[in-house]
Amino acid sequence: MTTPQPSWTFGFHMAMELWRVVAAVFVVSTIVMLPAQVVLWSAAGEALGHLPGDGLPNGEILLILIELLVPVWPALATAVVSGWFALWLWTVLWHAGVVRWLVFSGRRGARLSEILSRGVLHWWRWARLGLTSVVAFGLGLTAIAVVYGALQDRVAESATDLMFGLWLVSAIVLAAVVGVFFWLAGLRGAWLLGESARRSVVLAWLTGLGQTIRQPLRSVLTLVLWVLPGFAATVGPTILGWQFEMLRGTIPTTILAAVGGLITAFCLVGLFLSFAPVTGMVDEDPSDEL
Numbered sequence: 001m002t003t004p005q006p007s008w009t010f011g012f013h014m015a016m017e018l019w020r021v022v023a024a025v026f027v028v029s030t031i032v033m034l035p036a037q038v039v040l041w042s043a044a045g046e047a048l049g050h051l052p053g054d055g056l057p058n059g060e061i062l063l064i065l066i067e068l069l070v071p072v073w074p075a076l077a078t079a080v081v082s083g084w085f086a087l088w089l090w091t092v093l094w095h096a097g098v099v100r101w102l103v104f105s106g107r108r109g110a111r112l113s114e115i116l117s118r119g120v121l122h123w124w125r126w127a128r129l130g131l132t133s134v135v136a137f138g139l140g141l142t143a144i145a146v147v148y149g150a151l152q153d154r155v156a157e158s159a160t161d162l163m164f165g166l167w168l169v170s171a172i173v174l175a176a177v178v179g180v181f182f183w184l185a186g187l188r189g190a191w192l193l194g195e196s197a198r199r200s201v202v203l204a205w206l207t208g209l210g211q212t213i214r215q216p217l218r219s220v221l222t223l224v225l226w227v228l229p230g231f232a233a234t235v236g237p238t239i240l241g242w243q244f245e246m247l248r249g250t251i252p253t254t255i256l257a258a259v260g261g262l263i264t265a266f267c268l269v270g271l272f273l274s275f276a277p278v279t280g281m282v283d284e285d286p287s288d289e290l
Contacts, residue, residue: 004277004278004279004280005215005218005277005278006188006215006218006219006222006274006275006277006278007222007274007277008221008222008225008226008270008274010273010274010276010277011222011226011270011271011272011273011274011275011276012270012274014102014270014273014276015266015269015270015273017110018098018110018115018269018273020110020111020112021094021098021112021115021269022262022265022266022269023262023265024094024112024116025090025094025265025268025269026261026262026264026265028090029087029090029261029265030261032083032086032087032090033083033087034083035079035082035083036076036079036080036083038079039072039075039076039079040076088130092119092123092126092127092130093116093119093120093123094115094116094119095119095126095190095272096118096119096122096123096125096126096190097115097116097117097118097119097120097122098115098119098269098272098273099126099190099191099193099194099276100118100119100121100122100194101114101115101118102194102273102276103191103194103195103279104194125193125201126190126193128201129186129189129190129193129201129204129205130186132186132189132201132202132205133182133183133185133186133189133205136182136185136205137178137179137182137183140175140178140179140182141175141178141179144171144174144175144178148167148171180220180223181209181212181213181216182209184208184212184219184220184223185205185206185208185209185211185212186205186208187208187271187272187275188207188208188209188211188212188219188275188278189201189204189205189207189208189209190204190208190272190275191275191276191278191279192204192207192208192278192279194279195279208278211278222271222274222275223271226267226268226270226271226274227267227271229263229267230263230264230267230268230271233259233260233261233263233264233267234260234264236256236260237253237256237257237259237260240256
């Protein structure tokens with residue numbers, strides 16, 4: 001019997017079908033981060049828009065940006081933190097709603113109101129799963145820090161500068177791997193949590209971690225296939241605005257940001273849906289109509 005695996009193609013087709021969810025993710029994500037964008041634009045937008053036509057070295061642009069943001073950093077930090085917290089609340093909501101709808105509806109009637117109402121009813125269970133992932137990640141980083149900290153003096157005395165540098169890099173790489181695997185465990189656990197109302201949140205996360213460890217390449221590859229275009233869509237408008245003066249106006253900037261935001265939202269929804277098949281309860285045939 002084949003072990004259920006994540007499917008990029010399933011996620012892509014389902015994200016196309018759930019275009020209303022994609023649109024809602026884009027709209028809500030834009031709204032909750034709007035205060036931070038307003039602070040950023042009011043402090044630096046106008047000044048950056050009047051940079052010389054021939055451009056400046058990237059290092060000088062960064063220095064100018066830092067000087068402009070230093071006076072407003074408390075307001076910017078507050079807006080960013082509150083925006084990320086609201087984004088987390090919203091992400092838990094649509095994750096819970098999509099899981100409950102897809103697992104129990106048989107892929108019929110993709111109404112946004114039904115998906116979100118299911119999410120509201122079961123929000124707390126998926127929120128606890130997210131908190132479990134955060135706690136597990138914190139414990140993992142703490143364990144790595146304790147082990148490497150205990151060995152630091154011994155390694156520093158016996159190793160060359162090159163070897164000590166490689167040793168520090170290994171700690172960073174290990175922390176990154178732990179972060180990715182624990183996050184993927186939460187992603188799988190979100191779908192496993194939909195199998196039964198009696199399923200333990202911790203058990204769902206541990207099962208997701210076990211599946212990720214057994215299928216590391218497929219899991220990471222699915223993640224990369226969605227993260228790369230999503231990241232490009234996120235940073236692309238900013239890079240294009242820096243490189244081309246004609247794209248620094250209000251209208252071109254707004255259009256680029258909207259297109260990039262929609263692509264990013266599509267990638268986020270597609271990534272989440274790509275892990276639906278790990279439950280073994282979802283028909284992976286994308287030709288089935290909702």
